[in-house]
Amino acid sequence: MxxxxxxxxxxxxxxxxxxxxxxxxxxxxxxxxxxxxxxxxxxxxxxxxxxxxxxxxxxxxxxxxxxxxxxxxxxxxxxxxxxxxxxxxxxxxxxxxxxxxxxxxxxxxxxxxxxxxxxxxxxxxxxxxxxxxxxxxxxxxxxxxxxxxxxxxxxxxxxxxxxxxxxxxxxxxxxxxxxxxxxxxxxxxxxxxxxxxxxxxxxxxxxxxxxxxxxxxxxxxxxxxxxxxAPYDIATTAIGSGATAPGESVSILGTTLCTETIIRPADAVPGPDAPPTGLTLDLGLPGLALRAFPTLAGTGVVDWLVTLLGLPDAAAVTTLAAQAPAGADGVTVLPYLSPAGERAPFLAPAARGVVAGLSFAHGPAHLARATLEGLAHVVRDCLDAAPAGRPDDPLHLCGGGAASELWAQVIADVTGRTVTRTADSQVGAKGALVVASAALGDHPDLASAASDLVRERDRLAPDPLVRDLHDGRHQEFLDTRAAVVHA
Known part of the structure; x- marks a missing residue:
């Protein structure tokens, strides 16, 4: 059957x-x-x-x-x-x-x-x-x-x-x-x-x-x-990537970059000092809720760069980016290109994209690298805004952008987290299968269903040689945003 x-x-x-x-x-x-x-x-x-x-x-x-x-x-x-x-x-x-x-x-x-x-x-x-x-x-x-x-x-x-x-x-x-x-x-x-x-x-x-x-x-x-x-796609995709326990984190590299952490329902009510940001989703599943930061920046930014540079497809962006060094020789991209601005981890409907640090020494490869790194800094920004989670656990990557090994490695380097990628081509659908398997009694719970049905493809560890570089670049990213984006 x-x-x-x-x-x-x-x-x-x-x-x-x-x-x-x-x-x-x-x-x-x-x-x-x-x-x-x-x-x-x-x-x-x-x-x-x-x-x-x-x-x-x-x-x-x-x-x-x-x-x-x-x-x-x-x-x-x-x-x-x-x-x-x-x-x-x-x-x-x-x-x-x-x-x-x-x-x-x-x-x-x-x-x-x-x-x-x-x-x-x-x-x-x-x-x-x-x-x-x-x-x-x-x-x-x-x-x-x-x-x-x-x-x-x-x-x-x-x-x-x-x-x-x-x-x-x-x-x-x-x-x-x-x-x-x-x-x-x-x-x-x-x-x-x-x-x-x-x-x-x-x-x-x-x-x-x-x-x-x-x-x-x-x-x-x-x-x-x-x-x-099943729950709506950002939650079900997290389940399809294998995240079913409180503290596990996922980043969906799709139309929206959605970085999220599984939490317990008891932790869904924000504390009195918690800054207003992100979404808290009651999954309607036993013992699970989700803290999510679905940004308006995502793979559309890569598509924009494809058009801007006259490239054949998104894969050409990563090929070009590989020709520039980590840190893009000082070029910073704030990837807030949506007409609706940004909604996570901060709300700024008027936010717009910025390219900073350019000189005659820079070329298309630097812009490609800085765009991928800018999106990775968005992921780190959302991870920092999420509950503490389990930082020693891997960050599960999924969505169309996760097919790029270079982008996945950039995210590992910028966030300092080992990243995993699933072998399943359709992670949202696989998450729906996991939910259905538990709901229909084929497995006793989500965790056992995910363990049987979700397949891990690989793991990429952060490069320790660029760790300090990206820590400094992340602060520059935040400083640039503070100067030009009014949340």
């Missing part, structure tokens, strides 16, 4: 079929269109996303659908996927990287709302979260908001399509709806955002026992087989 795992990313839907040992039997990919606008809006057609999922699942199971015993699902998080009472889309989905609510977030920061909410949710609000998006839509599209019955996330939308069950996983609901002190969605927290009149749009929580539901949609698979909703 096999399991199909769906990883619904922002720009790519992947369906992966696994055998009982966790071996990949097939992978199907379907691109999805992200519509961006000059004013910072970022949207997707919800019907197109669902159609891409169905097409990918049908393709990966073609001729062998009867062997499929379950479907597991993880998806992009945040945003606002509005549906009416019939479960139909009200308007296109507003995505996690949408910037239309930047002024709302700035007002909340000035009024102390962000700080007060952080003391309860453990998460610093940003413009891509549903509370900020709903605030803007209520003003700009009142008819759409009036027609809405629930503000779902991508995972909730796909779970609804697959099973007919409306709700949201705890990982998706944590920011901004869950009060970590009580573990529930508190009405006065919703009212804190000025959304008391829209409280009915907060979907019901799907608890751990409810994350398994029978398949009701016609997607070419046996009806009634279990559909397992």
């Amino acid at each position: 096999t399991v199909v795992c769906v990883d619904a990313g922002t720009s790519l839907i992947k369906a992966v079929r696994y055998d009982a040992t966790g071996r990949e039997l097939g992978v199907e990919r379907r691109p999805t269109v992200v519509r961006t606008f000059a004013d910072g809006r970022s949207e997707q057609d919800m019907g197109e996303v669902w159609a891409a999922v169905v097409d990918a699942v049908r393709a990966v199971t073609a001729g062998d659908a009867d062997s499929v015993r379950a479907v597991a699902l993880t998806a992009q998080g945040d945003g606002a996927w509005l549906v009416d009472r019939g479960g139909r889309p009200v308007r296109p989905a507003v995505l996690w990287n949408d910037a239309r609510a930047a002024s709302v977030v700035e007002r909340w920061r000035a009024d102390g709302v962000l700080d007060e909410a952080f003391r309860r949710t453990g998460s610093l609000g940003n413009s891509g979260l549903p509370h900020a998006i709903l605030t803007v839509l209520r003003e700009t599209e009142p008819d759409a908001v009036a027609a809405a019955h629930a503000a779902l996330t991508c995972g909730g939308w796909l779970f609804l399509q697959l099973t007919g069950v409306l709700g949201v996983d705890r990982s998706d609901a944590s920011a901004p709806w869950i009060d970590q002190r009580t573990g529930t969605c508190e009405p006065d927290l919703v009212a804190l955002y000025g959304l008391a009149d829209l409280a009915h749009l907060v979907p019901p929580l799907i608890e751990d026992a409810g994350r398994v539901q029978p398949l009701t949609a016609d997607i070419g698979l046996p009806p009634g087989i279990p559909v397992v909703l």
Whole structure:
């Protein structure tokens, strides 16, 4: 028997079929269109996303659908996927990287709302979260908001399509709806955002026992087989990299650089002196929560450099970077290129990228090296903001960027942590498989499931010869940011 795992990313839907040992039997990919606008809006057609999922699942199971015993699902998080009472889309989905609510977030920061909410949710609000998006839509599209019955996330939308069950996983609901002190969605927290009149749009929580539901949609698979909703992608990818114990850290090198540490639920409530930053996710899984720093800087910065330098692909960036020495002969890149600025480990909607230290002695190789190092300094910045964790443990790397051995080594050198890379090509889907294996009783818990199903590829230790260099360069990175970015 096999399991199909769906990883619904922002720009790519992947369906992966696994055998009982966790071996990949097939992978199907379907691109999805992200519509961006000059004013910072970022949207997707919800019907197109669902159609891409169905097409990918049908393709990966073609001729062998009867062997499929379950479907597991993880998806992009945040945003606002509005549906009416019939479960139909009200308007296109507003995505996690949408910037239309930047002024709302700035007002909340000035009024102390962000700080007060952080003391309860453990998460610093940003413009891509549903509370900020709903605030803007209520003003700009009142008819759409009036027609809405629930503000779902991508995972909730796909779970609804697959099973007919409306709700949201705890990982998706944590920011901004869950009060970590009580573990529930508190009405006065919703009212804190000025959304008391829209409280009915907060979907019901799907608890751990409810994350398994029978398949009701016609997607070419046996009806009634279990559909397992895993936490949203940044959390499920951490699990797929092998991190299942409190203190273990992961960095996802993808569209967002997301550096995260597994914590105990008891540690999810921030202390009175904790600086407001990052996200705290209630995973809805026994004994586990997550402290996450999903930046807006990521592999898009590498793609930008590919275009800027006229290179054929991202691999050419690392080839070029290898021609420059560690430290890039003093060139520093602050990789804050998103129109929405930055959201972790600090919130600065107006943050912009900076290249510093250039002279006639520098060339494209220095810029390539400094870009990879700048992104590595972002990872270190997020690790420093996370709970202490277990610094002697390796930092798990995954995501598309982890395929670059040079970038992985740069991250090891800049952070001072030994890094590991998984042998699995689809880490988010593998994480969904691990969650499904525990939820369906194939393994007694996540740790044993990960131990059996996740395969380590290699480990890269930091080079002691450049340790002092990168410590000094990191301080220069922080000093440069302090001078030009106003958080």
